[in-house]
Each structure stands twice: as structure tokens, then as C-alpha cells.
Ligand code: SF4
């Protein structure tokens with residue numbers, strides 16, 4: 001265990017945890033935009049900046065809390081004057097890039113920022129938070145269809161999309177905080193990154209689930225079991241309905257005996 005102080009509060013934390021994790025564990029709010037539990041932290045948005053005094057030092061430095069592990073004897077300030085000044089500047093830049101983003105507006109309001117002094121860049125822009133790249137690489141088990149690249153003569157990278165490896169799962173669009181990644185579903189097709197993917201229908205109700213390419217990809221990863229085929233062919237709502245009907249059909253006595261003997265919870269086994 002590591003001993004440290006956060007906002008004047010002495011505490012012990014598990015080694016390897018980040019400042020952000022530990023602060024959240026004790027109810028201290030640190031704003032984040034590019035942080036998601038399914039994706040390795042990158043510190044890209046800089047909103048989770050905190051001020052740190054290493055053990056025995058009177059000199060502090062600033063660091064991002066999401067990817068900085070706690071250290072023995074460190075003292076962390078999550079909302080000092082320096083921290084708030086840095087966060088306000090960051091959010092002003094983000095507001096200029098993406099003034100319509102609800103989440104950026106909310107963070108700005110929490111920090112008391114009403115408008116940005118910087119020139120507005122427009123709507124639905126990419127703020128380079130990296131969430132889409134991370135979720136595609138990690139949470140979508142290595143589809144790896146997105147990358148940051150910097151073009152010759154440009155200073156800022158942009159997202160490069162690879163249509164050959166994308167499976168149209170939509171995770172990047174769902175996580176993008178600015179609406180830059182457009183996704184629409186029209187007549188059985190999902191269109192994302194300008195590419196159309198055929199979608200699979202639920203065999204019971206006919207509603208669409210995810211793309212055929214996504215199911216094929218998952219089948220390659222996990223193999224075809226009866227559970228997989230059920231999940232692929234029947235949507236979650238119809239599966240739930242089927243389970244409810246089965247339970248209603250069970251004679252009351254057998255339900256009671258299942259619970260009384262403690263053998264199993266019929267819902268779990270269905
Ligand atoms: S839709 Fe394509 S690019 Fe987006 S996360 Fe899924 S595989 Fe990656």
C-alpha cells in the first residue's frame with residue numbers, strides 16, 4: 001500500500017492505482033473527457049491535470065491524473081489555483097474547437113467558463129482525444145481500424161480510417177464526445193466512416209442488431225457455440241421475452257421447489 005495525501009486528506013492506496021482512481025474512490029471529482037474504463041488512459045485531453053508535490057519537496061509539478069500512478073509520500077492538489085487555471089485554459093481551447101459538444105459545455109460550466117476567447121473552429125470537429133483509436137484497438141479486441149497520423153507539413157495529427165479492418169461495430173461513434181464520427185442506419189445498412197455495412201436481423205422480431213461483419217469477427221474470436229448462435233440470431237429484447245414466457249409456463253409448484261431447494265435461480269439458468 002502507498003501512503004499519500006490528496007487535498008489535505010491522508011490515505012492509503014493500492015500500489016499501481018492512478019491518482020484519478022484514488023481520488024474517485026474517496027469521492028473527489030476530477031473532470032475527464034478522454035478517459036473511459038474500456039480504454040488505456042492517455043492523458044490526451046489534459047482536463048484531469050493535478051498539482052503534485054513529491055515526498056519531502058516544496059516544489060510542485062503538474063501532471064495528468066488519469067495515467068499517473070500514486071507514489072509514496074506524494075501530496076496531490078486536485079483543485080489548486082494553478083490546476084483550475086490550467087483546466088480553464090484547456091476547456092476554452094476545447095470550446096473553440098467544438099462549441100456544440102454538450103459534455104464540453106458541461107465541463108466548462110463547472111469550471112465557470114461561459115465562452116472562449118479563442119477563434120471558433122466549427123461544429124463536430126475532432127479534438128484528438130484518442131478515445132476512438134483506443135476503443136477500436138483495445139475494446140474491439142484489436143480491430144485496429146483507426147490511427148493517428150500527421151501529414152507532411154501539418155503540426156496536428158488526424159484520424160486515419162482503414163476500411164479493410166473496420167467491422168462497423170459503431171463503438172468509436174458511440175464514444176466520440178464531439179459527434180465527429182457520424183453513424184446512421186438506413187434500410188438494413190449501417191454507414192460509418194463513409195462505409196456501408198450490412199446489418200443482421202433478429203430472427204424473431206426482425207429488428208437489426210449489429211453488422212454481419214461484426215458477428216463474423218466475433219465468431220472468429222470466440223468460435224460458434226449454441227450460446228453464440230442464440231446471441232447472434234435473437235436480439236436481447238426477444239431473448240428476455242422468451243425467458244419470461246418460459247417462466248410463466250412453469251407450474252407454480254416447480255418454481256417454488258426450485259427456489260426452496262436452492263438448486264438454482266431459473267433466470268440465471270435460462
Ligand atoms: S466501427 Fe470500425 S473504426 Fe469504429 S470501433 Fe468499430 S471497427 Fe473500429
Ligand code: SF4
Nearest residue numbers: 126127129130132176
Ligand atoms: S474522432 Fe472523436 S473520439 Fe476520435 S479523437 Fe476525434 S474527438 Fe476523439
